[in-house]
């Protein structure tokens with residue numbers, strides 16, 4: 001058995017109840033084979049064994065009281081996965097499906113994504129099985145305050161800097177930041193995604209979705225193509241989906257469908273993104289409300305049906321494993337020729353294999369959604385400088401970062417891959433090189 005297969009088999013034996021973590025570990029390690037084979041010193045230093053074991057997992061109780069005066073208990077997590085190239089950095093997810101496997105998969109992906117940004121940030125992730133959906137603002141605040149009352153002792157601007165993810169947006173970051181400041185008395189860049197009035201960065205809200213489209217556009221332009229006139233499906237209708245849809249529309253695409261966890265809308269005239277923003281960011285409503293003001297559009301219950309609509313480009317931006325083998329087959333049968341992943345690990349391993357076999361353009365999430373964390377790192381820089389850059393300055397840095405990611409993943413695919421467009425291998429290898437160098441240089445830690 002070769003080194004990679006041996007490590008994978010040990011990880012499976014050690015983490016039998018962590019399917020999401022095993023999925024990402026399998027994808028990443030299999031693609032690192034060509035570089036690991038060229039560097040026998042990695043095996044001697046047990047680099048892959050160390051890389052796949054988090055430096056630390058913190059699990060804690062989060063007690064809070066709901067509006068009826070009843071006690072509620074949730075479970076909180078922070079996975080501090082790898083600090084070889086910088087302080088742990090990665091979002092917090094509040095969703096009922098959060099468990100250790102989901103946290104470890106997200107933390108592991110974050111190591112590689114953060115490395116691709118070229119900025120000095122390590123990999124971490126956290127969250128809770130708390131569901132903000134249907135909770136009052138007061139309940140969300142009490143939960144966030146309780147969550148931070150434990151988390152604050154494990155984080156800091158030079159040690160671990162959380163941000164948002166599913167279920168954690170500007171409102172939650174505000175409550176978390178307020179509680180951190182109240183406990184520690186420190187006004188510092190300990191969280192990113194903050195509001196503009198208290199240290200947030202312009203363009204952070206847009207960064208992940210815009211970055212997805214900037215990278216897809218880079219890939220398209222190297223093929224002599226563009227977004228102009230392409231039919232695009234964007235799944236989800238949260239932070240990433242909204243700004244991916246907005247930028248794709250600005251570049252001339254027709255976004256024909258979006259969804260939430262209840263169902264999907266189809267609007268062949270092009271989804272009116274301003275209405276989706278109103279429904280989701282202001283009213284915190286359901287996507288079905290779109291058809292009330294856009295009668296030409298259709299609403300269908302059950303979001304999975306979104307992948308049966310014919311399109312040119314698919315931008316999955318909702319959650320992990322939203323594209324399974326059936327969805328992949330349906331996209332391919334209907335003529336989809338590009339998938340760029342906005343959510344973390346939206347395609348199952350079988351779906352990725354189907355896309356690779358069909359030879360379509362496939363841009364993996366670690367590269368495509370790195371714009372969010374990149375602008376978070378720019379927010380950290382601005383906080384340290386005690387300055388705020390303009391929207392144009394941050395957006396232009398974001399474009400440069402996405403363009404560098406394209407160059408680095410393409411170069412690695414060219415050097416180590418079977419095909420020059422194997423961006424999955426290219427992104428994993430390009431990211432790994434920097435982390436591996438730093439881990440080797442820092443000794444047996």
Ligand SMILES: NC(=O)C1=CN([C@@H]2O[C@H](COP(=O)(O)OP(=O)(O)OC[C@H]3O[C@@H](n4cnc5c(N)ncnc54)[C@H](O)[C@@H]3O)[C@@H](O)[C@H]2O)C=CC1
Pocket residue numbers: 164165166167168169208236237238239240241259260261262303317318319320342343344369370372373
């Ligand atoms: N917010 C950010 O800056 C970044 C987010 N991501 C990833 O992007 C994805 C979306 O995150 P956000 O837009 O921030 O979250 P969000 O909470 O703003 O929106 C999530 C969206 O996905 C849908 N969704 C969630 N779970 C679902 C499920 N089980 N089935 C169907 N739909 C579901 C929700 O209805 C909502 O439209 C996640 O995978 C997240 O990890 C990745 C990089 C950065």
Ligand SMILES: O=C(O)CCC(=O)C(=O)O
Pocket residue numbers: 089090091092113161162163164165192344369370372373374376
């Ligand atoms: O902005 C950040 O620090 C993290 C964003 C995030 O959670 C992600 O990249 O998946």
